[in-house]
Amino acid sequence: MRESRGKRTLRTILSAQGPFLAVLASGLITRIYLFLTVSPRIQTDSLTYLFLSDLTTMRTPGYSLFMEMLHFFNDLFSFTSNYFGLIVFVQVFFLGLGNSLLIYLFSKKLTGSRWFSMLVGIFYNCNYFILGFEFNILTELLATTLLLLTLLFYYQIFEGKKYAPYLAGILSALLLLTRPVFVVYFIALIGTTTLVHFRKIFKGSFLKTHAKGLTLFLILTLAGIGSWCMRNKIKFDYFGMSTVMPLQFRHYTKSFFHKYKMGEDVELDRFVAIYREEGLNTYNFQTRLEEEFNLTPVEFSRIYMKMNMRMIKDYPWDYIKQVPESAEYYYKNYSSYWMTPYNKKLLSKRDPISWTFHFFFQINTKLYRNLPSLLLMVLILPAIFLFLIRKKQKIFHFLFLIIITVNYNFAISVLATNSGIDNLRYRLPVEPLIVLVFLNALFVLVREIVVHLKRKNAHQDA
Amino acid sequence: MNFRSKTGLVVWGLTLFSVFVVVFFFLSRERFFLNRVVRNVDLRLLQFLKLSDKRNESFKFHFSSGSLTISNFHRDKEVWNVYLEYAFPGDIISELENFEVIFHDGELTSLTLGHGKKILQPYVILFFYPKERMAPKKGIIFYEKVGDWRVLRKKT
Numbered sequence: 001m002r003e004s005r006g007k008r009t010l011r012t013i014l015s016a017q018g019p020f021l022a023v024l025a026s027g028l029i030t031r032i033y034l035f036l037t038v039s040p041r042i043q044t045d046s047l048t049y050l051f052l053s054d055l056t057t058m059r060t061p062g063y064s065l066f067m068e069m070l071h072f073f074n075d076l077f078s079f080t081s082n083y084f085g086l087i088v089f090v091q092v093f094f095l096g097l098g099n100s101l102l103i104y105l106f107s108k109k110l111t112g113s114r115w116f117s118m119l120v121g122i123f124y125n126c127n128y129f130i131l132g133f134e135f136n137i138l139t140e141l142l143a144t145t146l147l148l149l150t151l152l153f154y155y156q157i158f159e160g161k162k163y164a165p166y167l168a169g170i171l172s173a174l175l176l177l178t179r180p181v182f183v184v185y186f187i188a189l190i191g192t193t194t195l196v197h198f199r200k201i202f203k204g205s206f207l208k209t210h211a212k213g214l215t216l217f218l219i220l221t222l223a224g225i226g227s228w229c230m231r232n233k234i235k236f237d238y239f240g241m242s243t244v245m246p247l248q249f250r251h252y253t254k255s256f257f258h259k260y261k262m263g264e265d266v267e268l269d270r271f272v273a274i275y276r277e278e279g280l281n282t283y284n285f286q287t288r289l290e291e292e293f294n295l296t297p298v299e300f301s302r303i304y305m306k307m308n309m310r311m312i313k314d315y316p317w318d319y320i321k322q323v324p325e326s327a328e329y330y331y332k333n334y335s336s337y338w339m340t341p342y343n344k345k346l347l348s349k350r351d352p353i354s355w356t357f358h359f360f361f362q363i364n365t366k367l368y369r370n371l372p373s374l375l376l377m378v379l380i381l382p383a384i385f386l387f388l389i390r391k392k393q394k395i396f397h398f399l400f401l402i403i404i405t406v407n408y409n410f411a412i413s414v415l416a417t418n419s420g421i422d423n424l425r426y427r428l429p430v431e432p433l434i435v436l437v438f439l440n441a442l443f444v445l446v447r448e449i450v451v452h453l454k455r456k457n458a459h460q461d462a
Numbered sequence: 463m464n465f466r467s468k469t470g471l472v473v474w475g476l477t478l479f480s481v482f483v484v485v486f487f488f489l490s491r492e493r494f495f496l497n498r499v500v501r502n503v504d505l506r507l508l509q510f511l512k513l514s515d516k517r518n519e520s521f522k523f524h525f526s527s528g529s530l531t532i533s534n535f536h537r538d539k540e541v542w543n544v545y546l547e548y549a550f551p552g553d554i555i556s557e558l559e560n561f562e563v564i565f566h567d568g569e570l571t572s573l574t575l576g577h578g579k580k581i582l583q584p585y586v587i588l589f590f591y592p593k594e595r596m597a598p599k600k601g602i603i604f605y606e607k608v609g610d611w612r613v614l615r616k617k618t
Contacts, residue, residue, distance in 0.1 A: 044516055047509045051502075075497040076487060081613040083501055163469065283517070 019114040020104060023121030027100045030125050031092050031134070033353045038135045038342050040084035046137035057236050057243040057298055060228060062146075062178025063139040088135055095145045096134040100124045102148045103432050109398060110389075110440045120439050124432060126360040128347070132338040133428055139178050140428040146175040147182070147429050151405060154189055155398050157213040165216035172217070173224020179429065180242040181412050185405075186221045190214065192404045196397045236298050243301035247282065248417035249308040252326075254280055256318040257311060268310065271303050326418035330410060331378065333424050334368040336361065367438075377438045378406075385441035388448055402437060406430045492592045495552025499590050500600045502548065503530060504613050507563070507602075515568025521545070523563040525588065527555045550590070557589040563604065570609035581606060587614070 003011075014021070048054075052064040070087055073079075080086050103124045107117035124130070133141045153161075153168035172189075176182040193214075200206035225241065233239040257280060262269045271289065278284040282304075289295045289303070312319045336343045349355045367373050382403050389395050413426035427434075487494060510521040510532060520535035522542055529549045533542035550556070564572040573581045589601040604611045 042508070042512070044512065047512055050505050050509055071498075071501060075494050075501060076483065076490065078493065078497055081500075081504075081615050083505065 019118035019121075020101070022118050023100055023104045023125070024097070026122045027097045027125045030131065030353065030356075031096060034131060034135070034346070035089070035092055037346065038339065040088040041132075041136040041338065042084065043136060043138060049137070049139070057232050057238050057240070057301065058247075059244075060177045060180050060242055062174055062176075063142055065177075066142055067137075084137060087137060091141050092134045095141055096131070099130075099141075099145055099148060099432060102145075102152065103436055105152070106148070106402070106433075106436055107440055110395060110436075111443055113443070116443050120436060123360070123439065124435065126356050127364065127431070127435065128336060128339070128357050128361045129334055129364065130428065130431055132336065136338055138425075140425065143175060143179040143182070143429040144432060146171055146178055147405065148432065150175050150185075151401060154217065155401060157217060158193070158210060158394075158397065160209075165213035166220065169217040169220025170224075172221045176221070176241070177224055177228060180244065181409065181416075181426070183225065183241050185408060186218065188404050188408045189401060190218070192401050193397065196393070196400055236296070238298040238301075243298060243305075245416065246301055246304035246308050248419070249312070250280075250282060250304070251417050251419040252319055252322055253308050253311040255322070256315050259315055259318070260307075260311065261314065265310075268303070268306060272307060275307070322418050323414060326414045326423060327410075329418065329420055329423035330414050330427055331374060332368060332371070334361075334365045335421065335424055337421055337424075378434060381441035381445070382406075382437050385437065385444055388444055399437070402433050406433050406437070491552065492595070493598060495550075495554050496590060496592065496598060496600050498552070499550045499554045500602060500613055503590075504602060504611075506530070506532065506546075506548070507611060511565050511568060511570065514565040518567050520564060520566040522565075525556045525558060525561040527559055528553075528593075530556075553593040554590055555593045557591070557599075557601075558586075561586075561588055570604070570611070573604055573606055 048059055049064045049067065052061060052068045055061055055064060067087055070090055071083065074083070074086055100121050104117050104121035107120040108114055111117060130144075133144075150168055150171040153164045153171060156164035157168060172182075172186055176185065194201060197206050228241055229239050232241075257275075260272050262272070274288055274292075275285045278288060286297070286300050286304075289300050290297070295303070336347065339346065346354050347358045347361055349358050367377055386396065386399060386403065389399060409426070409430045413423060417423065417426075507523065510523070513519070514521050522533045522535070524531045524533065529547060531544055532546040532548075534545040535541075536543050558575060560576050562572070562574045563570060564574075566572075573586060575581055575586075584607055585603055585605045587601045587603045589599045591597060591599040601614045602611050603614055
């Protein structure tokens with residue numbers, strides 16, 4: 001019997017786009033289920049991003065701009081009065097779903113296998129830790145999307161795509177304006193490229209081909225940094241991206257602040273005395289300094305930074321010995337903290353979807369909480385993966401960029417703060433990349449072993 | 463512009479969308495500002511409710527016809543210090559003059575009208591509308607008993 005035209009078309013679409021559609025479908029199913037169950041989660045930090053006009057030097061404007069943009073269209077077209085619901089809707093069905101498709105695309109680039117990449121995409125769609133952030137009014141999810149897109153378009157500069165430098169530059173600027181931890185990320189990207197294409201840069205025509213694209217990327221990124229620094233300078237007399245650093249460092253210095261040596265700097269000593277009087281409570285300390293000394297928040301931040309840097313300089317060992325614990329908070333955990341009121345219901349195994357969440361939650365928890373599997377996931381397998389594809393220079397470059405991204409975020413987050421659960425939160429923007437590299441490395445390793453065994457058998461048969 | 467190229471299509475799409483947005487904005491300016499004011503007030507209420515909880519402080523929202531003043535209670539001096547002022551854009555005004563909402567330690571503790579006059583209804587609706595036409599209206603309903611509020615969905 002002859003197959004109808006419709007069926008044939010469907011079969012063609014499915015064979016060509018089947019894996020992609022499967023990722024899309026799994027993403028939609030899990031997200032629709034969650035969207036109907038979970039209400040927007042508003043944290044204390046969320047409140048600081050609500051109004052663009054409120055932003056001080058502490059926050060960068062990326063996430064506030066994102067919310068303002070959505071609110072603008074909502075005010076114009078009167079979609080809903082559930083303002084947080086709207087933001088979460090966009091986060092879940094545009095950013096979250098988009099991220100899962102990007103992960104599928106990245107995996108396809110790295111392994112060349114559509115069907116395996118489909119599994120990676122589905123695995124991503126069942127990642128409870130990541131999904132939890134799609135319902136939080138926080139910067140992390142937006143940063144994840146911007147990070148994945150920056151990586152993709154930065155890599156495409158070297159594939160000769162004309163639009164890539166513009167998009168990579170704009171997205172990189174938006175990324176660092178969303179999370180200032182990425183302020184020197186562009187240096188890491190360019191440094192990685194230099195390392196990978198070292199020979200070609202100095203002996204070949206690499207620079208001739210890509211100099212224009214890289215310059216454009218660099219200019220746009222620097223314009224992003226410069227614009228916010230200038231705004232801070234004009235409005236607050238502070239030339240910098242953010243004054244958040246001393247607030248991060250305080251978590252480190254708190255435990256040894258009692259060792260502060262008085263008598264070396266009279267002015268600083270006075271502030272330290274007040275800090276101690278306030279029981280090392282930052283909010284009370286800042287309020288007192290602003291009231292008693294008429295200091296602006298920027299002036300307060302300068303003093304607080306000076307105090308913290310002085311402590312780290314005077315007692316480097318007290319700082320260094322806390323770094324491993326900070327790294328442990330960052331990596332050796334897989335938490336459902338950000339979905340707390342819903343965990344019982346969503347991880348209950350009462351229906352196929354919550355059963356799936358529970359199943360993948362258990363796998364991830366075991367991977368992260370056991371030191372051997374954690375080391376395998378974040379250190380050993382990525383290194384093996386790099387070794388296995390060392391001869392395929394284009395993919396090697398892409399993989400190296402991803403691995404550097406993961407470790408860049410790790411280094412900056414861990415060295416800047418050790419604030420417990422927040423450390424885990426800082427991991428979120430690179431979480432999809434950690435899982436991606438791990439699963440892809442496993443796949444490539446197994447594939448290489450199978451090929452090797454087949455060859456060996458064929459050789460023996462011959 | 464080449465419609466067949468992807469870039470051309472994207473540029474045209476964005477241009478058309480921008481023109482549509484600008485035209486729509488001018489056609490529904492009143493509605494836009496009304497939505498904006500109600501949204502800003504709603505989000506400010508939530509923001510200061512949470513802040514009062516986190517800092518164990520009291521905040522007062524005072525609505526006069528064209529603006530909102532948010533004050534913070536200074537415990538030592540026992541006075542209300544102005545924290546923030548928000549003039550409603552686009553000639554939007556609120557219906558109730560001198561309406562006050564007080565948050566204390568994360569709870570809505572008081573709704574008053576005029577000079578400390580207590581509201582005796584179980585709820586009160588604070589309507590906003592354009593000054594000249596008095597329509598469309600959009601409001602926020604405050605529930606005295608449960609100490610909560612909600613933006614009304616439909617405009618009247």
